[in-house]
Amino acid sequence: MKVEYAERVKSLLKYIFVEIEQLIAEKRKEGVDFIPLGIGDPDLTTPDIIVQEMIEQAKIPENQNYPASMGEEFFRAEVARWNKVRYGVDLNPKTEVTHVMGGKEGVANIARAFINPGDTVLCPNPGYPVYSNGASKLCDGKPYLMPLEKENNYLPNLEDIDRKILKKAKLMYLNYPNNPTGAIAPIEFLKKAVDYAEDYDFIIVYDNPYSEFTFEDYIAPSILQVSNQHIEINSSSKMFNMTGFRCGWVAGNAEIIEGLRKVKSQIDSGGPIFIQKGVVKGLKEYKSKEKPDIVAQSIKIYEKRRNLLVSGLNNIGWKTDLPKATFYVWTQIPEKFREMTCFDFVKKLLDIGVILTPGTGFGEYGEGFVRFALTQPEERIKEALDRIETLLI
Ligand SMILES: Cc1ncc(COP(=O)(O)O)c(C=O)c1O
Numbered sequence: 001m002k003v004e005y006a007e008r009v010k011s012l013l014k015y016i017f018v019e020i021e022q023l024i025a026e027k028r029k030e031g032v033d034f035i036p037l038g039i040g041d042p043d044l045t046t047p048d049i050i051v052q053e054m055i056e057q058a059k060i061p062e063n064q065n066y067p068a069s070m071g072e073e074f075f076r077a078e079v080a081r082w083n084k085v086r087y088g089v090d091l092n093p094k095t096e097v098t099h100v101m102g103g104k105e106g107v108a109n110i111a112r113a114f115i116n117p118g119d120t121v122l123c124p125n126p127g128y129p130v131y132s133n134g135a136s137k138l139c140d141g142k143p144y145l146m147p148l149e150k151e152n153n154y155l156p157n158l159e160d161i162d163r164k165i166l167k168k169a170k171l172m173y174l175n176y177p178n179n180p181t182g183a184i185a186p187i188e189f190l191k192k193a194v195d196y197a198e199d200y201d202f203i204i205v206y207d208n209p210y211s212e213f214t215f216e217d218y219i220a221p222s223i224l225q226v227s228n229q230h231i232e233i234n235s236s237s238k239m240f241n242m243t244g245f246r247c248g249w250v251a252g253n254a255e256i257i258e259g260l261r262k263v264k265s266q267i268d269s270g271g272p273i274f275i276q277k278g279v280v281k282g283l284k285e286y287k288s289k290e291k292p293d294i295v296a297q298s299i300k301i302y303e304k305r306r307n308l309l310v311s312g313l314n315n316i317g318w319k320t321d322l323p324k325a326t327f328y329v330w331t332q333i334p335e336k337f338r339e340m341t342c343f344d345f346v347k348k349l350l351d352i353g354v355i356l357t358p359g360t361g362f363g364e365y366g367e368g369f370v371r372f373a374l375t376q377p378e379e380r381i382k383e384a385l386d387r388i389e390t391l392l393i
Contacts, residue, residue: 011137016343016361023350035376035384038355040179040328042241043375044301047282047294050240054278063277067270070261071099071249075276079249082283086211087222095254098261101271102246103209103235104130106260107173109267110205110231110250111135113259114170120144122165122172124156126180126362126369128207131173144169147365150332154183158196166200177210177220180362180371181330182323184214187221194227203256204230209248212239212295214325215303219289224252231256236279238327241298247271247279302327305374305381312385317392329372330359334392342370352387 076093083089100106117140123131125145132143146156176185206223235248285292313320320331342358359366
């Protein structure tokens with residue numbers, strides 16, 4: 001039998017992380033002790049009150065049956081309450097909230113509901129790869145890459161996009177606080193994006209999984225504070241260190257939510273009820289827009305790591321800006337190595353046992369940059385800095 005992939009699958013680029021993983025596996029055999037600062041998976045654990053709730057809820061027989069694909073009523077009601085206290089936004093849990101098995105699933109499946117072959121999808125670049133791959137290409141859509149450049153604070157320059165492209169656009173993905181750059185978006189930018197969407201008639205999918213991952217006094221906004229015509233995706237993954245539990249939600253415009261529900265009802269049967277119960281337990285800790293202790297404690301730890309890493313890099317001569325949000329530090333590769341691609345630079349760092357993500361892992365406009373993830377304890381970050389210093393002198 002000849003196995004032939006569909007054209008849309010063939011159009012996916014080779015995942016560059018595969019090559020990095022192979023190199024790591026080889027070097028591990030040689031005994032290299034790696035400090036992994038590549039993958040954005042929290043090393044901190046899910047708050048105890050959430051874990052305890054999930055354990056108790058898993059024992060209850062009704063919670064062992066099929067869940068509803070759109071999420072249980074109690075879950076949608078709590079997500080609506082959370083949006084009210086967190087952003088001051090009113091949502092009808094019956095029609096304006098739906099469950100997803102992690103934000104990633106929402107990002108990808110929303111495109112199935114709205115993208116026809118050849119439709120243009122506006123995707124930030126560098127950006128979360130699912131926007132142009134899992135969402136656009138796997139729906140036979142055409143990703144249009146919006147460069148995120150340092151000079152523009154990593155916001156897309158909407159004025160630079162050709163009107164013909166904007167007219168063909170069906171969806172635009174936006175993500176602030178941003179992966180991989182750590183950038184934030186002022187509410188004025190969100191208003192501008194909403195105006196463009198109205199003028200050119202496209203949907204904004206505001207991907208907001210780092211909404212709580214902000215430092216000092218900064219509080220990230222929601223697109224729903226600006227307009228009820230679009231949707232926002234969030235999840236428990238980063239909020240409560242729950243990446244392994246796969247529970248998120250999409251909120252906003254009822255017609256758009258209905259499209260997503262239709263797609264999902266034909267694909268999945270929802271996420272485990274006991275996990276939804278655990279996430280609700282966490283969300284209930286929110287009494288206002290202030291972060292509750294279970295969230296604030298983790299953010300404090302990441303903030304200390306961020307300060308340590310960024311001041312350490314600057315001290316050893318690697319000029320790096322302090323991000324206001326996310327657990328990522330995005331920086332141009334050091335002067336000394338600017339002749340190299342960021343991929344080759346990352347391979348060089350593997351020789352000293354430090355794993356980073358090359359900027360091009362997030363698209364072509366990431367060339368020249370690398371991303372650190374603050375997912376190691378301070379001692380390991382210090383050790384990584386010592387090792388990196390040996391390369392810079
Ligand atoms: C920008 C962005 N969107 C979505 C996700 C998906 O998160 P999850 O599916 O765990 O909710 C991630 C995960 O790293 C991300 O960085």
